[in-house]
Amino acid sequence: MAPTVAIPLVDNTGAPVKDDRLYATLDELVYDRNRAAQNPALTWRDIEIGRFFLTAHSRAPELNLFNKPRILLWPTSANASQRNAMDKLLLFLGTGGGRTWYIQRAANFTNKDNPGSSQDPKGDLRIGEDSFGNKPLVTAPGRNADMYESYLKALTGNNSPTSEGGAVKAYEVPGFGGNFKTKYTPVRRDQILTEMFDFLRWSVNSYSTGMEPKYTYLPQRGGGNLGESTAVPLIPGIKNDVPSTVTKSTKGFGRFPTITEVAIVFVAAENTGETLPDGFLKTKQMRAFMVLEPFSPTVGMPSWSANVRYKITGLDNFKADGAGMGFPSAGVNRASTPNGWVDGGHSTAFTGLGASL
Structure with a gap:
């Protein structure tokens, strides 16, 4: 038997005491490891608000209905040097079978000249051609496309090879039968997957300023940055320099405005001086x-402020009493006014209406 040997320490400070521990109930969050109040303090109201999302007894399975790995709901930078301790811990949990099961962001926001992949319609998911322009802003991580094309599509109806003999089969939803591809058609199934991927890539962990290294994925608010807290819609199938192919690709929502209604407002510019039966003056000239x-x-x-350019063509076709209304053949309006840090404002469904004026 080998003798017992004392292993000298580098110094006499010892290992740091861990602050984290297992919790019996959520109420223990009020106290630190010394049974003193947390600093900053947590109130009973804080605990009640978080009770819907938190639990001290997680029984959630790590596999999905198909006995396959779940995709981690924590996107992170593809650059490992831009991951903090929390990122690394969560990504460890999202790695299995020698593969990563989480979405990687091609590039975080740096400045107005380097806005990152949140401002590129194919920055984080590239299928086929490159994005707008001769050169994409960033190169999308290949693992994202692999999960989208070979994993998510396979679980929702596409034929996929089996491990037994290379035959192909479409997964059926256990207990229910059928699959998303059959229920929604292939095009709509792909649209659902794109919306899922797009929302996940920016809606979680968009800003990380609590520990080093600090980073922001969406453009920062304040400082005159364009596209504050926005993400352009993900359009994975758009072809290089061919905007018309947008209609042939699936498209996410992003955090970006979509035009739902257009109004033409007519204003009386000059009148004849004659009063009509309804009491209004007869219009001689109008503007629109x-x-x-x-x-x-x-x-x-x-709060967010889009960096968007609206272009309308065919305006010269608008007429009143057979006469042209004076609109140009095409009009372009860029709405990019930074909103800055606003509490409670610029965060509604119709954000951007004022900026377009």
Whole structure:
């Protein structure tokens, strides 16, 4: 038997005491490891608000209905040097079978000249051609496309090879039968997957300023940054320099305005002086302008300001009594005014209406 040997310590400070521990109930969050109040303090109201989302007894399975790995709901930077301790812990939990099961972001926001992949319609998911322009802003991580094309589509109806003999089969939903591809058609199934992927890539962990390294994925508010707290819609199948192919690709919502209504407002510019039976003066000359109604289903804080350019063609076809209304053949309006840090404002479904004016 080998003798027992004392292992000298580098110094006499010892290992740091861990602050984290197992909790019997959520109420223990009020106290630290010394049974003193947390600093900063947590109130009973804080605990009650979080009770719906938190639990001290997780029984959630790590596999989905198909006995396959779940995709981690924690997107992170593809650059490992931009991951903090919390990121690394969660990504460890999202790794299995020698593969990663989480969405990777191609690039975080740096400045106005380097806005990151949140401002590129194919920055985080590239299928086929590159994005707008001769050169994409960033290169999308290949693992994202692999999970989208070979994993999520396979679980929702696409044929996939089996481990037994290379035959192909479509997964059926256990206990229910059928699959998303059959229920929704292939195009709509792909649209659902794109919306899921798009929402997950930006809605969680968009800002991390609590520990080093600090980073922001969406453009920061304040400082005159364009596109504050926004993400352009994910359009994974758009072809290089061919905007018309948007209609042939699935598209996410992003955190970005979509035009739902257009109004033409007529204004009396000059009258004849004659009073009509209804009491109004007879109009001799009028003017007209257009108002666009933007809409975004992803409402709530943080407040955001889109960096968007609206282009309308065919305006010269609008006429009144057979006469042209004076509109140009095409009009472009860029709405990019930074909103800054606003509590409670600029975070509604119709954010951006004022900025377009």
